Amino acid sequence: MASSQNYSEAAGDLRQFLKELDDENDLLVIKSEVDPEMELAAITRRVYETEDKAPLFENITGRVGNGLFRVLGAPVGLSRVPGQRLGRIAKSLGLPSTATGKEIIAKINDAKHLKPLPPNEVASGPVKEHKIFGDEIDLTTLPTPRLHQHDGGKFIQTFGMYIVQRPNGTWTNWSITRAMVHGKQTLVGPIIPKQDIGVIYQEWKDLGKDMPFALCFGVPPAAIMVGGMPIPKGEDEAGYIGALVGKPLDAVKCETSDLLVPANAEIVMEGFASISETAPEGPMMEYHGLVYPGRSKECPLFKVNAITYREDPILPICITGRATEESHTVWAVMIAAEVLNICQNAGLPIQMVWCPFESHAHWLAIQVNRQELLKLKTNMQDFCVKLGHIVLGSKPGWYIPKVFLVGEDIDPTDLRDLLWAEATRCEPGTSEFLFDEYGNIPLIPYVAHGTKPVRNNKKVVRCCMLPCEFVDEELPWKVGSFKGSYPPDVQRKVERDWEKYGFDAL
Template identity: 80%
Template sequence: MAPSEKTPSAAGDLRQFLNELQDEGDLLVIKEEVDPAMELAAITRRVYETEEKAPLFENIKGRQGDGLFRVLGAPVGLSRVPDQRLGRIAKSLGLPSTASGQDIIKKINGAKSLKYLAPVEVDIGPVKEFKLFGDDIDLEALPTPLLHQHDGGKFLETFGMHIVQTPDGSWTNWSITRNMVHDKRHLVGPIIPKQDIGQIYQMWKDKGEDMPWALCFGVPPAAIMVGGMPIPKGVDEAGFIGALIGKPVEVVKCETNGIRVPANAEIVFEGTVSLTETGPEGPMMEYHGHVWPGQAKQCPLFKVNAITYRADPILPICITGRATEESHTVWALMIAAEVLTICQSAGLPVKMVWCPFESHAIWYVIQVDRAKLVSLKTNMADFCTKLGHIVFGSKPGWYMGKVFVVGEDVDPTSLRDLIWAESTRCEPGTSEFLFDEYGNIPLIPYVGHGVKPERNHKKVVKCCMLPSEFVDEELAWKVGSFRGSYPTDVQALVERKWENYGFGPVRD
């Protein structure tokens, strides 16, 4: 059936996203009762690790009827549907499920040159179907899953979007950051000063008022992708999301403050973030697959004054840990797209940037445009030094540990290609350029738990290109592979007769 004018897009509407996943065989509705005390999380973890269908848990022990809430696991996990491993990422951005990594980065960055479409306010939306206020709210009674056995509490917020606004209303930030249940009326979570939510929190501190806040679950899939993207300070995520979807996001006003939230969100918590009250938070299993059990840290309390939600609401969650979960498919991938823009805006000859999921948001592969590179008449040391300063000195640079520079014969989205290029072309010491003038996110295990440096922890640019690639237009070598070692007519013959020889279909 052709989508009608009225059919919302999957990128703009979670329920449509789920309908399409179901049609494609990439969603599993689980009606059997599951225990939120780890069974639910363990299922979801296994789903990430086997690239299985996204589980939608409808029958969670302790859930009140069809109220708060159903849970969607692995909303942007990888897929085992043939030819659509990146399908959930692609669909979240309005692309066909068969899109490649290159298509995905192109789509994100293509929207940057479109007109940003500010959200439009509507009077009513599905998220206003049910409302709870004040003492009717009991966060401890919700069937919040315990995500990992060594977590310091139950994390309700792992894949929802916080919305905060500067005191003068000139800048609204939509972003993802975790929150744990603290008591009946409070969540607790870190606010990192370097992040935009931290900058805005500081403005409220300077004013001496608690920060009005909303936390929205089940927002348009494109919105949650952008919520995990380090876009430049002062830019409203909402306008960019409108450009990405091709239509402004519809928003409704909160019940208890002036924040506007997506009208088709599943659940919205609204309230204030305290300037003075804190509570113990964490630890929580991190995006790099390690947790150091033990001490909690004091973090600000988020007071919930109202909850609004739609019928049979859905709470999307991310079970952090070893790849591949949403820290990798959303955060790292959106960082990669942003780094491509930063390189290109600085005039660097860069074609593509990617984060191999297996690197847990720490490695970034930067592919050069060789014709442009050669025309610059530069060399490896000058180029990599310049690139390192530009990339590591940028807003996303703080999260990035290691950069790999590759040529055009290496597909940056292929770990096999990257390992081949690094092992064969990157000479220890000679092709590696170290930087210690830029900080690192302390969550990286070798930063927070490694050898203490004399100055700062280092970052590295590893050049996986040979010196001749900076000078010669033509590559001087030929590649030993099916594609590289045989004429095209022989390749075509073998492909045509492949199954006649008795082989099965080729898998990548």
């Protein structure tokens, strides 16, 4: 790839993102007819599980002409392209596809320290190429994919971004929350009170007015990443996204409200979330890989009174379930970056945070900066308790019940390292610090369906560092590995002569 490439372009524009995926052999345009009644989702699920190319379905049974819509599966799935496993995450954030987990977290975290760049309002944009209103809209006739056989409906909204604003206009929230088709002009979806959309919805409820919303599909990849990021309440995502991409996003006004939406979005549905009308919603397969069939819940109705869209628009989707899908590559990665930011703002000697995909957004691996840790002259107990209160009591801490504290010799993005550290350095009871003053997201299976605790379900910091790591300048052990057990000249010789011995090149 040319070194002059402007990596931010793909982060700011889905079509550029797809062009670059295609150039890198990480996109598969499927022109043969695919049935949205589960075949499309089954293909996408297999793609997640094999880390294959992102499928762009162009010929979906029931789609009319160049109208609504093509479907993009696994938009931020993992990649099988050599050296680019995290390529779609990296590209979404304006990094080269070869970026490591550490580089990805650094990019997200660094943008936190830049000046926010709020959107730039423009008169029109591609999302205004087509407009339909009122009775022209019939969501039930769209080729909305059925995502899993045990879902309680067809979820059109799994990877779009809601835009809502508090009634006095001082805070605009961009976030991801799911929705299924309910009727010709209605969606239904959960609004969790603790999420920012829930806080803003409550303000509209208190006023006695329905909440205006814009549901935007196919937004700039950096915007959807940040839509899944738990940034502090009252802070606008849009300005931070501008800082992340390096320039403000172009935005256009909605047809039926003053909300601004990304001008290059693929599809925007506009309307009002009812404060009085509800309908049964779900269940839907969850990000932890389980669904409890047959259990629907009453959720607010979202009335759609206008849809604007580009020519030949694309609906990105996420097929939730076992890792690795976007709940893990987007939500979990963005949680990790926000936790690093929270630790560093609190003055803790933490240099890296990762949420292992395989933990399905239930674990955080938090790595200390040892030089800084030693300066604190602390000990395991005091440090872990302090860290636990700061992390587990934070906004992203609500999602995460289990923290693993690791030393500098452990790569938090390498699950083998993390397991080794936990197995060898974390002593049951002694190195585990429990917290029951902070609640947990009720979606965690053992929270909703486990033994009911007297108080909250506990959270834990597992210290995967030995006591000496808090005090000794030099670690007293040596590691039994190719890198740890042989002098550099022997390592170099073995590496150089590897193929001469008869092995395949590594």
